[in-house]
Amino acid sequence: MVTYIIRRLIWAAAMLTIVSIVTFAIFFLVPRLAGATPESLATRYVGRTANAEQVKIAAEKLGFYDPLVVQYGRFAKGIVAGSEYDYGPGVEQCPAPCFGYSFLTRLPVWPDLLDRVPVTMSLALGAAVIWVLAGVATGVVSALRRGSFFDRAAMTVALGGVSLPIFFTGMASLVVFSYGYPFEITAPGGSFTPFFENPVDWAYSLILPWITLAFLYAAGYARLTRAGMLETMNEDYIRTARAKGLAERTVVLKHGLRGALTPILTIFGLDVGLLLGGAVLTESTYSLPGMGKYAIDAINSQDLPKVMGVVLFAAFFVVVANLIVDLLYAVVDPRVRLS
């Protein structure tokens, strides 16, 4: 068990390193291959009004004349240990993890990112609770009443949920619920309220995004649960459970659902990990200042350090989610422990 955990941890660290290399390559190697010079890269850091001389100085200071490996080393060191920026008159300390400074605001990226975390986390985790409860419950009932009206209706709605994009369901929910017709459940002030400031306003500000996001995912979970339950309810051990004289409810929930839970848990971990890196569409639709919105704004303004920061941070969540899923797997399925 301990070696298993250590192995997974090493794997996670390796994964993050690879992601950082790829990210770095996308922003520094690929442009060079496409013909960009150190000067043209530096132009983005100094603004449009700078003359050739200033650009050259900037490129020098940013180390763009160094070999790419050295540049990557500096980049990685910044994340792990922090770095110093020589901006001419003095030296700026950028504590770890340092992703650099925003072109636009000239503020370090990391504290900015951290500010976005509560929003995205509230959105993702709240929606996750809703979609798991709704999706799994629907899937179980559908499987038990296979072919019934409920089953067909639920699976049709689920198909809709999977197919309809957020920017449709989100907009539709805004039209129906936000402009005072027929009733209004938008956030006070139309934006996010931190949980610790006012839990009621927090929930109020997130209820529509939660439902919109949960609808998309619940649909998939309902289908997954239904398929899993149809399979496990045919297993021999279900017949054994019934032969013991267990009540049908216990047979379904304790024996059937327990058997169908493993793949659901896997997908759940990955979905939540992915969402923690930003629910781009939902956040944009509802103007929630989360990581997804941050990423979109950064891309639109070509704010390179921000983009790199958000990509790496999102990758971090995915890798951590993967790690947690792997560890939970051993808890959920005792057969995994041996291997």
Added chain:
Amino acid sequence: MTFLELKDLRIHFPTDDGLVKSVDGLSYSLERGKTLGIVGESGSGKSVTSLGILGLHKGGPAKISGEIWLDGEELVSASAEHVRTLRGKKMAMIFQDPLSAMHPFYTVGAQIIEAYRIHHNVSKKVARKHAIDMLDRVGIPQPDRRVDSYPHEFSGGMRQRAMIAMALSCDPELLIADEPTTALDVTVQAQILDLMRDLQRDFNAALIIITHDLGVVAELSDDILVMYAGKAIEYGTAEDIFERPEHPYTWGLLGSMPRLDRERTERLVPIKGTPPSLINVPQGCAFHPRCAYEDRTGGKSTTEVPALLESEGGHLVRCHLPRDVRRAVWENEIKPNLEAS
């Protein structure tokens, strides 16, 4: 009063292809402390019958008719909830493949504890003690440690022992074993059969053993019921079936049974053909397309369903061949071949 009695039990499953008559008019009886062996090929309805007794045949809209009397209670007309309270307590079942029949995510102990606590209002601690006792009883070494093992950590034989411990945890009066040794090694098979015989004696339960292997029932059974296409075709004491079998199908089963005392050069004689589809059961005697003596019935076997008639002293046979012909064939044609060694 007979402990278990089935009267004209029918279990039919409507499917898209037609009505599947898994069990079609089956009657038998069994006393406490006695063992009944039910023998037949796959699809002869032997498992469905037992699931029907436990009320577990409902894999869909199954239609069940007839009567099942267990200790003075009729089960076919009883409410599902009432039958559920009898399951595990009054009647229990041992399944074929203990690996798939036990939940892979719960420990063996947890599954026995669960079975015990359904019917006994006791604390987990008391139930755990009972589970350890049961594991000890079925011959599992270090039961106080093995109780916390998962099914995949047991060997096949140990798993089947644990399965038996689970079935016996509530001291059932009727125990049904569905192919209890099919998934096991031959050496382990004998151990499990010995164990079941000992336990049956200790618990004084009525035991039904379902199998396709005559060798298994030969060891344990008082009575033997041979099933074919949902019907009983021969029913008698173990002695009747092994010493004086009268149905050509039973002869076939005996002939295809490997025996140590037979010469090695001699080949097993399989029954020709395959079991019939239960949707299109052959007209007349369901066995006639595979029967070597079909021509001696005067054409009756292709048109008329033979009745299950008493041959002698409770020995029932469903065959158109006259009794004297059957006996003569057995004595002169079949028996000498089986015993040639």
